[in-house]
Amino acid sequence: MKNIIRTLALVFITSGTYAQQLPFTSQYMFNDYLINPAVGGSLDYMPIALSIRSQWTGLEGSPKTQFLSAHSKLGRKIGVGGYVFRDESGPINEQGVQLSYSYHIQTADKTFLSFGLGGMLFNHSISTSKLKFDEPDDLALSNIKQNALSPDASFGILYYSESFKVGFSVPQIFQNNLYENLESDNQNTLVRHYFLHGEIIFNVNDNFDIAPGMLTKMVPGAPPQFDVNVKGLYQKKYWLGLSYRHQESIVTMVGMEYKQFQIGYSYDITMTDIGDYSSGSHELYLAIKIGQKELPKRTAKFQ
Secondary structure, three states: OHHHHHHHHHHHOOOOOHHHHOOOOOOHHHOHHHOOHHHOOOOOOEEEEEEEEEOOOOOOOOOEEEEEEEEEEEOOOEEEEEEEEEEEEOOEEEEEEEEEEEEEEEEEOOEEEEEEEEEEEEEEEEEHHHOOOOOOOOHHHHOOEEEEEEEEEEEEEEEEEOOEEEEEEEOOOOOOEOOOOOOOOHHHEOOOOEEEEEEEOEEOOOOEEEEEEEEEEEOOOOOOEEEEEEEEEEOOOEEEEEEEEOOOEEEEEEEEEEOOEEEEEEEEEEOOHHHHOOOOEEEEEEEEEEOOOOOOOOOOOOO
16 A cells, blocks of 8 residues: 555656646746745735636646735835645645745835745645546545645745846745655655746837746756746736747736736647647636726836
8 A cells, every 4th residue: 555655646746847846827927926935015015816727628637726815015124925725636636825924125226125935834635536446446545545734935035126026936945755654765855946037027108018027947856947928018907928838838818907906817838748638728817906006107017
């Protein structure tokens, strides 16, 4: 039985790919607080955001992820925030919560540097009742469920202004083992990740802005992965975007803003062999911006 559980952990959790250790969103540029705790408190309002993602639609057991987050500035220098998430991929389930604290320093006129620290608590579980065995009448196997509760931490740095930002973050600092009853080896360990992200806004004219951005993901023992994206905004209320995830997918994005509300949709066109079995990935982004002030018409500023 121990070998069976170990095999499941190796196959579904620790094959060494980014997506299988950390859930992600394609519209991260609208809510990069999810990847960097230093973002907390960097805006002049409190965003409350919900992301709902269905990856590789049509493929049985494909990942499904939900995030709910909020962050805000307290006074002039302190930022606080938090998020909860749920990620399901076949027999693997993960739920977690993060609370964060950040400190913001003004380095020049309207330019800031922030440092963030997040404390996390994740619950990982394997349910073999969702798997098919060679001996389907073996109830002992079909009802196995393994759980692991993992405290962890993340750290981030953000340099930003009203029109640009660049950040670096490190989630899963502790590199915990997931299941103590499995044999001790590196394949049962959560891996420390390194994220480098950035975006800049160019004001074209009174009606149009262009915002290119990037995200690089680095994991020891694996080649770096990078996303590059660009979105065009009309009157800061409507946008179209395109993103390229290296050797993985092309993402199209569309969205709009009405008063304090935002809605965005993205569709991932898969470039790997999984595309032969899946119709792509869908993601919905919803947000409300509490306390947002109306921007001057010519101001190019992050949403």
